[in-house]
Every structure is written in C-alpha cells, then in structure tokens.
Amino acid sequence: MRQWCRGRGLRRIRRSARRGRAREGCMAEHSYQPSEIEPKWQAVWAERGAFRTPTDPAELAAKPKFYVLDMFPYPSGAGLHVGHPEGYTATDVIARMKRAQGFNVLHPMGWDAFGLPAERAAVREGLHPAVITERNIATFRTQIQRLGFSYDWEREISTAAVDYYRWTQWIFLKLYERGLAYEASVPVNWCPALGTVLANEEVKDGAYVETGDPVERRLMRQWMLKITDYAERLLVDLEELDWPESVKEMQRNWIGKSRGADVVFRIDGGERSFTVFTTRPDTLFGATYCVLAPEHPLLAEITTAGQRAAVEAYVAAAAQKTDLDRTDLAKSKTGVFTGALAVNPVNGQKLPIWVADYVLMGYGTGAIMAVPGHDERDHEFARAFGLPIVEVVAGSGSPVGEAAYTDNQDGVLVNSTAPDGFSIDGLKVPEAIARITAWLEERGLGRERVQYRLRDWLFSRQRYWGEPFPVVHAEGGEVVPLPEDWLPVELPVIDEFKPTDDGQPPLARAGEQWLRVTLPDGRSGTRETNTMPQWAGSCWYYLRFLDPRNDRQAWSPEAERYWMPVDLYVGGVEHAVLHLLYARFWHKVLYDCGYVHTKEPFQRLFNQGMILAHSFRDAGGKYYHPAEVEERGGRSFVAGTDTELESQIEKMSKSKLNVVNPDDVIAAYGADAMRLYELFMGPLEVQKPWQMKDVEGVNRFLQRVWRLVVDERTGERAARLSDEPPASAPELLRSLHKTIKKVTADTEALQMNTAISQMMIFVNDATATPRVPVEIVTTFLRLLAPFAPHLCEELWLRLGEADLMAHAPWPGHDPELARDELLTIVVQVNGKRRGELQVAPGTRDEEIRRLALASEA
C-alpha cells in the first residue's frame, strides 16, 4: 500500500476517500458527505424537472430572458479533464443566479459529434464512427452530470444526429440559393497523412494545426463558401459586441482589411498590361522593378526567349515547394528576371519584371510594383539582386540604400514629379496617397481599392463522418441542389472509411443504390461524395437549442425572437477565429434570409483561460506521474530514490502524465468542492495551474458551512442557530449584506474568485458569532447555492424549507447595511506624514483637499 500511493496528490485523494468511508461507519455520522447528498439531489432535480426551460407563452412573456451558452464539447475518447468544467461551472453559476433573479433561462448542452478523431478511432477499433461517438457522448454526459449542472437535458442535441444535420443541409441549400456556395478548382491544402483537404484556418506553417501533419498545395475541385462577401460586415459588426478585445483583434487581423490602389502597368513593346495592388501608391515614383508570382497567368506570355529556360525552372521549383518551405522567413529571397519590361504609368520609366515566390498569387493581384526604398521585402530582394534603390520619401535617419524607410505618416515625398509636371513632392504620405490616387483615376491608370486577406472558406472534406451535401451531379456535370423536402440526405452505412484506391472520398464506397439519384426532372445523377467540415454543425447549434425537437423547421420564429441573441457565451480562446468567424458568417446569411432577427449571434463572449498542471521530468526528459513523485526540502524526487526531477507547469497532456480527471476530484472531495475550486483558483480568463492541495481549502470552507447548520454528532440543527431576528446580530448582518452586494456584482462580472472569497469571509464571521440568527444563514445559503448547489439544497431542507432551493429567489442587499466603512486618508505634505482623515468612499478630491487644509490649521 505504502509503495503505490506515495505521491502527494494521489495519496491525499485516497486518504480523503478512506476517511469518508470511515466516517460513514463510525463516529461523525452526521458530517458533510458529498458522496451521499450529491447523487440524491441530482436525482431530485431530474425528477422534478427543476431546470426545464419554460415554454408556456404566458410564462415567457412574464419574465425577461437570459440565454447562457457553453461552447459544446467534441466528445473525444479521452473523456473530460478539469479544463472543461471550468467554463461550464461559470455558466452554471450564472444560469442559477439568473433564474433566482427572475429570468427565464435557457442553458443547454450538446455534442459537436462529427469529426475526424471518431473516424480514426473507428478504423483503429473496427467499430462504426457512430458507435464510437455514442459511447464517447455517454461518457461525457455522465461526467458532466456528476457536477450537478443545471442544464435542460431535454434539449440535448448532437450534430451527428439525422434530425439535426438535416437542418445543417437545409442551411447549406440556403447558402447555395444565395450564390454563396460554389464549386471551384482551387489550389487547396491537401494533407496526405489524413487523406483530405483542410481549410486555410486549419493550416499553420504548412501543417495541420491539430496533428502537425504536413500539408501541400494541390489543385482540386472543391466546395467553397463565399465568406469574402461578408468580410466588411464581419469586420464592422465586431464593434457592437461585448467581446474580449484580443479576440476582436484576432478576427480583424484574420479579415485583414487594407486600403490601397490598383495600378495598371503596361508591358513595354505591346498591348498587354497587368495590375498591381499597393497600399503605398505614393511611392510609385520609387518603383524600380516589378514582380509576378510564379503562378501568374501572364508570366509565360511575357517571358523572353533568352530567359525562358531559367523562368520555367524557377516556376517548376516553386510548384514543388510546400507551404512550409515557401513561408520560411529564415530563407533568403529568390527570383528570376523574365526579360520583360513594364512601363511605370507615372513617369514612363522602364522597369524589369521579375518572378519571385515572395509574391503570393492568392493575395491582391499576384503582382507587385517593388519599391525597395520603402518596403523591407523589396529592399532585401533589391540588395540580393543588385537592383536600384531610390528614395521618394524623406525623413529617415539613415540612407535608403541601407534600410527601407517604411513610415507612412510623417515622411515627406521627394523625387516625385512626373514629366507632365504633376508632383506630390513636399506632401506628407497620407495626403500624397490621396493626391496620386485621384490622379491615376483621372487617367484610367488605377483606382482606389480595398483588399481583404480573408479568403473563401473551403467547405468540403474527403471524409466519411460528416454531413453529406444535399446536391447531385447530374449527367453532363451540372450541379443540382436537392429539393428541401428530399432532406435529409442520410449518411449511408459503410464499413470502410478510407478514400478509395483511385482517390475518391469514402462515400464513393456507398454503392450505386445510394450514389445514383433520379432527379425530379427525370434526369439521373450522382450524389456528392465529399462531406462538410466539422465546423458546419457548430455554426448554428445555438439556434437549434431554441427549439430542438421541431421536425418541421430548424427552429420556430417565435422561439428565435424570444431567446436570441445569446446573452453570454463561454469557451476557450482556441475558437477565436475559426468557429466564431464561421458562426458569425452563417448567422449573417440567415439574417439576410430573414430567419433570425439579430445581426450577431453572441452578444457577450468570455474566454476562460486554460488550466495547466504540474508535470515532473528527469534529466533525461522522461516524465513521471505525480503519484510517483515525492517532495523533499522543496525539491522533487522519484519517490524512494535520489533521482531528482524538474517540476514545471504545463498544458495537461497524456504524454506528460499530468492530466487531472474530474472524476477523481469528485470522488475525493465532491462535486461542490470541485465546482468551487474551479472558480476560486483565480480569474476565469487567465491560465492557471491546478493545485490539488488548494482544493482542501474550499473543502474546509464547505465543511464549515455544514457545521454552521448541522450538529455533526447528533445531526440536529446546530445549537448556535437562533430564531431571533437578524438584527439581533448586527455585525453579522452587516457582513451578510456586504456579501450579498459583492457576490451579486462579482458573479455578474464573472469574477467568481472574489465572490467566493467574500463568502469565506462571511462564514468566518458567522463561525465567530456565538448566536447566529437562522434567517441570516438561509439568506446566505441562497447566495452560495449557485456555487455549491447540492450542499445548499441539503441544508435548506434541513432548515425546514419546503420548496427547492433551486427555486428560491435571489436576495437583495440593504445599501445602508452594505455600505463600506470610512476610508483612512493619510495627509502628507511633501511626502511627510502630517495627519489622517476619515472620509466616505467617493469623496471628491477638492473636498479632501479642503478637509486636509482645515485640519492642518
């Protein structure tokens, strides 16, 4: 026994569990027993439908609404870790408080159930992805329910259920009708390891963000969604949202709006021309060469015979490169002269045209004018190939031959006069840009333009476990959307989930019966065999929660009008761009269709920080489970040995052996202590380490609350409780009202850590009070109930209350009783202490000054 439970954390857990059992049997029979009261109350809540969302129209009309939503989980095989319940606990506290405050609350939970991991597990285990998914959902549901969250489980949904995804398909048809879904042959991110394409948002540094598998460029026919049509609205509407600034900023960066101009360059000695996009048209006089991307269509036409071999070799080499190679910043610039010359429209200068892979075909026009004097990349390129560098903006401390001067505010234009006399010399950059843009427009040589970095959303995947597209390819190749009443297109049951040998998606294995379709007009066709990406289902699940059992509509207009928008949405930052951008896009399309009445789906967003954990590693880099580690003199060793370990705080992961399972924590301390600790750890939004020792602290707090009410030896009401009026304990009453005030305000602001510390202060005060009016305790329990609902429900019952605590109203505070004490202000003159003042908080500076001067005299 000793040998296998040496580690501190685990030993503590086992010890606590033992202690719990021991107590049940012998002396302290009436001590706090979360393992008994928690399942009991969870069953009562379920039986009595305590958290059912109101649906009766009169009831809905009678109260204001509050929609509080968690980012629903992907039910992975690993089960829940302690990071999941952090956000869930926060939203549950809010949901319970809002109910108590008289709101109709919608607080649902569901499963983002389609996706690659289930498909891979299916291959590994020889089971169907649907079976794997069902199993994982069951695990997640059990784990989540153990925490006593007040979800309305009657509204549970799964994106992989037919009665859900038929509406995902329906929304796709709406997108198609509006011309927002189209097929195109585009260069895609193909991941050979996964056998599928990926969205731009899923690829970083040439690799799939989830697994790190390399991604290469391929030209493929794929479904695309025209999110670019919504770029401006997605950008502008961010302003109205109560979201973390960092997330808004990330979305702004992703959308990447830049203002500039298109400028047309004629090719010397012919009629052909090409257009460049630039944000700095003011530097046009400083252009000394042009560059085309290797994929630029004009390239082959203009390359001269003498340069053809070199250019073709360069283009071929660029095509071979992975994105990773092409975006490697460490590498130096490469390129080849095409032999062709372009004519600078502003002064007629002949500029050599180069091809180089630092110019991307996917952004702007795939062609640039290069101004090495005022652009770092062009500068580096010009230096590498000995191209001229001309200064046209003055103001830099060093010559442009040494470093590009890129300031775009205060620089003053020089050397910028055209042969016809037009000049922007002497102007500051912003004015120069306006002037030259107008000049170009007058002559038809260019025009102002806004450019976005956002690309269209690559919306198909070569996978099985996703939503089938509701479209058919008719004979002759025409794409035909299916009529709405043909939905759902059910995912056929197949037994092999790999692509076919000739590279078709897995659904090509479904057989003629599924693949062949006779269309309404009598033609026959073949079903689309790609499926939708995992993001599809999560783009609108918050709408299905409004009316999840509706089999005639995706949701009813009445429910939508009542509940939307989501008032509070809580989840991790990892979705700052992907899910949150996609969902906003779909929502705006649905808004344009008239199916939703708000421009934005999520009014307030909150990102909880990641929970980290200590991990232990020896000099060789091998990880040890915390149960094998012992601490001596502030250092860590492998238990029973002198092998010293390095301890660090890291993201929880299987390979680092530092994952904390909520089930273990609940077994040792109970769900209420778990809930409380999740919130007491620190501010919700920051990263913080899980420290099992600290759970003891909140556990002791709950024990003290228990003993405040229950005599542990007899199980009777504690002798300290009195039936006298609250005013009989004036100090405690003040403490109570301050607590009501602070808990209400802090919880509203999602600062639950300080709300809990205030409740601890109150309980410490109560413990020190000889005669505690019972009414003060019941009021306090109503405050604590959203945080520790099982304990409070039990104590509420023991104090003789008839109705559920879950239905008790939220207490209000008396401002007079909750008022802060006077502040002490030390009066100082030139840093020397000269006296003290007692003032009320909020006293104005002038008043303080006046009082200080008066006291001085």
Add this chain to the structure above:
RNA sequence: GCGAAAGUGGCGGAACCGGUAGACGCGCGAGACUUAGGAUCUCGUGGGGGUCCCCCCGUGGGGGUUCGAAUCCCCCCUUUCGCACCA
C-alpha cells in the same frame, strides 16, 4: 519582426475611479482539545531593524507627475498569447 496582454509574499491570487499593499485560500510556525490525529478551533506569518510604542525597505528595473502611485506618463527588461513575405 509586428500586434495584444501581463509581471505583487514560499505558492494560487486580492486591492473600486490614484487614498497609503498582500483580502481569501494553500503552505508554514505556535498553542488548545485529544489515546492519537494529517480532524477541528485560536493566534501568528513580505523583508530588515528595534527593551512590543515604533522605524526603515518593499508590487520586474530606471526616471517622472502627485500631498499621496501596484494603479497614471516615458524608457528598458522578462513572460505569455496571437499574426507572420498579405505588397
């Protein structure tokens, strides 16, 4: 490189709009009650002085504004997170 956020005891973290640090919890120390307790209760706990009244130093570093700065301003350092050849 660019952008954002943040640096407070042995640890997690408090501190409203500048009001005189370290709430609450962990850990640690002392005591009480106990056959015993790693339970519970009480007291103490930033550092350094000092015959217990108190003094000095303290919120990453350096300047500044102010009667007064963890909080506001400038420069620097560090960490975390985004973006990364986007013309």
